[in-house]
Amino acid sequence: MADTALLDVDGTLVDTNYQHALAWFRAFRRFDHTVPIWRIHRAVGMGGDQLVPAVAGDEFERAHGDDAREAWVEEFDPLLPEVQPFDGARDLVAELGRRGWKVVLASSGKQKHVDAFLDLLDARELCEAWTSSEDADATKPAPDLFQVALQRVGGGAGVVLGDSSWDVEAAAKAGMPAVAVRTGGYSVEELRDAGAAVVHDSMRGLLDGLDSTPLAAPSP
Incomplete structure (x- = not known):
C-alpha cells in the first residue's frame, strides 16, 4: 500500500x-x-x-x-x-505530510547541495528523511535511490514526484507510479512517454489538482 x-x-x-x-x-x-x-x-x-x-x-x-x-x-x-525554490514547493511538502504521507526528499545531489536546498525550502521539519548521492551505488535512471529512500523510512510502497524523464523511468523500474511537473524543462509528451501518470505545468497547478493524482492520499 x-x-x-x-x-x-x-x-x-x-x-x-x-x-x-x-x-x-x-x-x-x-x-x-x-x-x-x-x-x-x-x-x-x-x-x-x-x-x-x-x-x-x-x-x-x-x-x-x-x-x-x-x-x-x-x-x-x-x-x-541564484537558486530559488519553486512557488508552492514548501506548501506541497507540508500538504503531503498533512495528508498522512511519509515524505522523503529523494535526491542524488551532493550532500552539501541537499543541505543548502533543505535550508532554502525550510523543510527539514517537514520531511522524515532525505538522501544524497552517497546513499546509492547507481543513480537515476536506475531505481536504487528511490528504493533506498523508501527503505529509510520503512515505507510499504512509494509514489514519486519528479521533473525529468529520468525520474519517471527510475520510478517505473522501482515499481512506483510517478507524478511529474514541467519545472525542469521537459515536455508533457516526454514525461508521459516515460510513464508519468499525471503531468502538471507548475507546483501550484499540482497543488490545486492534487486530489486527481496518485499523491491524493496514502493507501488506507
Whole structure:
C-alpha cells in the first residue's frame, strides 16, 4: 500500500536544472570538450556518473570522468546563491505530510547541495528523511535511490514526484507510479512517454489538482 511520497529535489522543488546544465558545460570546457548546452539539459536529472558518458562519450568518461565531476561541483557551487525554490514547493511538502504521507526528499545531489536546498525550502521539519548521492551505488535512471529512500523510512510502497524523464523511468523500474511537473524543462509528451501518470505545468497547478493524482492520499 502506498504510504511514502518520494520527492525529487533538483528541478522539482528548487529551480536548478539550467544552472546544472551551465555548470556541466563549463566543466567539460576545462578539458577542451564542448557539448551543446541543450544536449546537456536533456540529460539533467541523471546522476553525474551516468550523465558524463551519456553526453560526452565513454572515451571521455574513461579519461576524465571523475575529474569532470569534480569540476562540475566547482562550477556549480558559485551558482548556488541564484537558486530559488519553486512557488508552492514548501506548501506541497507540508500538504503531503498533512495528508498522512511519509515524505522523503529523494535526491542524488551532493550532500552539501541537499543541505543548502533543505535550508532554502525550510523543510527539514517537514520531511522524515532525505538522501544524497552517497546513499546509492547507481543513480537515476536506475531505481536504487528511490528504493533506498523508501527503505529509510520503512515505507510499504512509494509514489514519486519528479521533473525529468529520468525520474519517471527510475520510478517505473522501482515499481512506483510517478507524478511529474514541467519545472525542469521537459515536455508533457516526454514525461508521459516515460510513464508519468499525471503531468502538471507548475507546483501550484499540482497543488490545486492534487486530489486527481496518485499523491491524493496514502493507501488506507
